[in-house]
Amino acid sequence: MRFHKNLTDGVIEALEKIFNEGAYADRALESLLKHNRQWGSRDRGFVAETVYEIVRWKRLYAEIAGAASPYSRADLYRILGAWALLKGHSLPAWPEFSGLEEKEIRDLHANLVKQRKFRESVPDWLDRLGAESLGEEAWTRELEALNQQAPVVLRANTLRTTPEALRTQLEKEGFKTDFIEGYPWALKLQQRANVFRTQAFRDGWFEVQDASSQKVAPFLEAGPGMRVVDACAGAGGKTLHLAALMENRGQLLALDVYPAKLEELQRRARRAGAYNIEARAITSSKVVKRLEGKADRVLIDAPCSGLGVLRRNPDAKWKLDPGFVETVCQTQRDLLREYSRMVKPGGKVVYATCSILPAENHLQVAEFLEGEAGKGFRLLKEEAVFPSREGFDGFYMAQLERVG
Ligand SMILES: C[S@@+](CC[C@H](N)C(=O)[O-])C[C@H]1O[C@@H](n2cnc3c(N)ncnc32)[C@H](O)[C@@H]1O
Numbered sequence: 001m002r003f004h005k006n007l008t009d010g011v012i013e014a015l016e017k018i019f020n021e022g023a024y025a026d027r028a029l030e031s032l033l034k035h036n037r038q039w040g041s042r043d044r045g046f047v048a049e050t051v052y053e054i055v056r057w058k059r060l061y062a063e064i065a066g067a068a069s070p071y072s073r074a075d076l077y078r079i080l081g082a083w084a085l086l087k088g089h090s091l092p093a094w095p096e097f098s099g100l101e102e103k104e105i106r107d108l109h110a111n112l113v114k115q116r117k118f119r120e121s122v123p124d125w126l127d128r129l130g131a132e133s134l135g136e137e138a139w140t141r142e143l144e145a146l147n148q149q150a151p152v153v154l155r156a157n158t159l160r161t162t163p164e165a166l167r168t169q170l171e172k173e174g175f176k177t178d179f180i181e182g183y184p185w186a187l188k189l190q191q192r193a194n195v196f197r198t199q200a201f202r203d204g205w206f207e208v209q210d211a212s213s214q215k216v217a218p219f220l221e222a223g224p225g226m227r228v229v230d231a232c233a234g235a236g237g238k239t240l241h242l243a244a245l246m247e248n249r250g251q252l253l254a255l256d257v258y259p260a261k262l263e264e265l266q267r268r269a270r271r272a273g274a275y276n277i278e279a280r281a282i283t284s285s286k287v288v289k290r291l292e293g294k295a296d297r298v299l300i301d302a303p304c305s306g307l308g309v310l311r312r313n314p315d316a317k318w319k320l321d322p323g324f325v326e327t328v329c330q331t332q333r334d335l336l337r338e339y340s341r342m343v344k345p346g347g348k349v350v351y352a353t354c355s356i357l358p359a360e361n362h363l364q365v366a367e368f369l370e371g372e373a374g375k376g377f378r379l380l381k382e383e384a385v386f387p388s389r390e391g392f393d394g395f396y397m398a399q400l401e402r403v404g
Contacts (some may be wrong), residue, residue: 007047020053049115129325157244169387176190216241228297248276252276254277254278336364351400356386381399
């Protein structure tokens with residue numbers, strides 16, 4: 001591979017924003033690519049992949065490069081150089097890479113990877129928390145899986161098409177996909193690509209949605225004609241799937257505390273041809289109170305640590321802290337208690353997270369069921385999805401029935 005200075009400068013600019021200014025990796029990249037429209041698709045691919053690789057393996061490469069936060073440009077270039085040498089690329093004779101010796105770097109690497117926290121690049125606190133929560137062996141396995149690059153998975157929107165017709169259409173547009181056994185609406189791209197420019201996307205034939213995430217809406221068993229509340233709807237990943245499963249019939253209320261997310265949801269709903277969705281911002285506790293005992297189904301896709309989706313958001317490793325995990329657990333506790341009341345007797349609630357931590361998952365549900373608010377509920381089924389086993393994101397879902 002030949003390095004081009006304008007591209008490596010772009011990589012360094014994005015890393016500075018992500019590591020030193022706390023920018024989200026996807027946003028930093030989006031803005032960089034927007035400002036460099038002259039880059040061709042290969043160049044864009046190089047920049048995006050290099051940034052994500054370095055974000056994913058930050059701790060390992062920073063240690064090898066002897067760089068400490070906040071990183072100077074010289075630090076970041078040394079990190080980039082160490083990454084490139086370990087990938088087998090030869091470095092151009094630029095002053096930014098001077099002093100980087102391949103043998104020395106390989107020796108340092110061989111030594112560091114003996115420790116999981118360097119090999120898998122995680123902060124100490126997270127490594128401890130994961131090992132304490134899941135056990136050493138399971139945590140090692142999950143961390144390794146969470147550091148793989150995620151495949152691009154689409155969900156065929158059955159309000160507009162079928163998985164088979166979508167596959168044919170995408171092939172016509174130059175994108176090869178495979179069905180995934182056990183995931184009826186999922187198509188996996190054979191090669192990573194930007195599918196948002198396709199006619200199929202513009203026509204609302206699919207959403208990009210990980211295979212594990214596609215399990216959540218069916219878990220709620222919502223059908224046409226029901227009154228369904230998606231209590232933490234965000235930009236609507238699960239809401240759109242629910243609308244399709246409800247065949248556009250019945251009422252689907254999408255709630256969230258952030259109106260901007262709901263606006264995005266409404267844009268997506270129009271494209272998807274989902275017409276039974278009503279988006280409502282939670283501006284006060286009254287919004288939820290008025291719905292008490294009214295819904296046939298309630299989905300609580302709770303805010304969480306996001307530890308199950310680190311493959312997609314590797315920068316979360318560096319942005320999370322123990323305080324955030326504690327706060328989010330408290331929020332989950334509150335939401336489970338308050339939002340479950342929206343379901344009517346005989347109705348069902350699904351509590352879901354994209355985390356693999358028991359404290360956010362089955363322990364949270366067990367605590368709810370033991371408490372006062374959980375007295376009228378019973379657990380019908382639960383499923384924990386682990387990236388090492390399924391090859392997709394980590395998720396958890398529990399289906400509860402209101403019996404009293
Ligand atoms: C895991 S995300 C939901 C993702 C979304 N369901 C999807 O499939 O795309 C959690 C959502 O909960 C929202 N949230 C946070 N606090 C909330 C609260 N108190 N009540 C309702 N929603 C909340 C966040 O804004 C975020 O959109």
